[in-house]
Amino acid sequence: MIIAVSSLDNIIRDLVIANRILAKEDVVDAYGHVSMRHPDNSNHFLIARSVAPELVTADDIVELDLDGQPVGDEKRTLYLERFIHAAIFETRPEIMAVVHAHAEDTLPFGIADATRLRPVIHSGSFIGSEVPVWDIADNFGDTNLLVTNMEQGRDLAKCLGGNNVALMRGHGFASAGRSLIEVVRMSVYLPRNARALLRAKQLGGRIKYLSQGEIDARNRGYSPYSTETWRAWEYWANRAGCGHLLTRPEG
Numbered sequence: 001m002i003i004a005v006s007s008l009d010n011i012i013r014d015l016v017i018a019n020r021i022l023a024k025e026d027v028v029d030a031y032g033h034v035s036m037r038h039p040d041n042s043n044h045f046l047i048a049r050s051v052a053p054e055l056v057t058a059d060d061i062v063e064l065d066l067d068g069q070p071v072g073d074e075k076r077t078l079y080l081e082r083f084i085h086a087a088i089f090e091t092r093p094e095i096m097a098v099v100h101a102h103a104e105d106t107l108p109f110g111i112a113d114a115t116r117l118r119p120v121i122h123s124g125s126f127i128g129s130e131v132p133v134w135d136i137a138d139n140f141g142d143t144n145l146l147v148t149n150m151e152q153g154r155d156l157a158k159c160l161g162g163n164n165v166a167l168m169r170g171h172g173f174a175s176a177g178r179s180l181i182e183v184v185r186m187s188v189y190l191p192r193n194a195r196a197l198l199r200a201k202q203l204g205g206r207i208k209y210l211s212q213g214e215i216d217a218r219n220r221g222y223s224p225y226s227t228e229t230w231r232a233w234e235y236w237a238n239r240a241g242c243g244h245l246l247t248r249p250e251g
């Protein structure tokens with residue numbers, strides 16, 4: 001197995017691309033964020049300062065520790081909800097990238113308990129068969145619904161468990177991936193899967209979800225730099241106007 005080795009500059013460039021893709025694909029707007037575990041220090045992660053993802057450049061990327069605090073002298077304002085990322089990286093050592101967003105199509109499934117969000121389309125298989133719903137009110141009562149400290153972040157990470165995505169009641173979702181491309185892909189297809197399921201419910205009758213065997217078959221042999229995965233990343237990056245920033249690691 002060839003391990004892809006990237007310089008920190010390339011990693012930061014990939015994170016900029018991820019920000020722009022998520023904005024272009026309507027996963028994030030002025031709010032929402034994407035992070036990557038630091039390649040050289042697993043106790044740190046990289047995320048933009050408090051700025052809309054569409055506007056993120058390499059200079060906006062800051063390095064935080066697993067308490068969500070800046071490493072070194074950082075005076076710029078940070079995302080209020082950076083604790084989502086810190087807590088998931090702390091809880092899940094295998095996770096390399098995290099997205100938090102408020103994508104509208106996912107919201108009904110965090111509010112109504114009649115229908116669980118599960119994969120119904122092939123590209124939705126990446127969200128996994130179980131998508132838990134986290135309700136901040138369960139342990140924290142009346143809040144502004146934002147995850148603004150480690151205690152809340154850890155509670156969310158606990159609800160996420162070993163799954164890929166957790167919905168956040170009345171707020172959005174958090175997704176966790178083993179690579180940046182994986183978490184971006186998951187976060188792009190999550191709202192689309194949600195939209196397809198919502199529309200199917202409107203048509204009525206029995207819903208045919210993807211079976212566990214189908215989900216497993218889709219996920220088998222996944223590689224972040226396979227031709228098929230790269231094809232999507234390259235497409236999205238170009239759509240987002242940052243195709244010139246692409247670097248494809250070996251492997």
Ligand SMILES: [Zn+2]
Nearest residue numbers: 081102171172
């Ligand atoms: Zn949020």
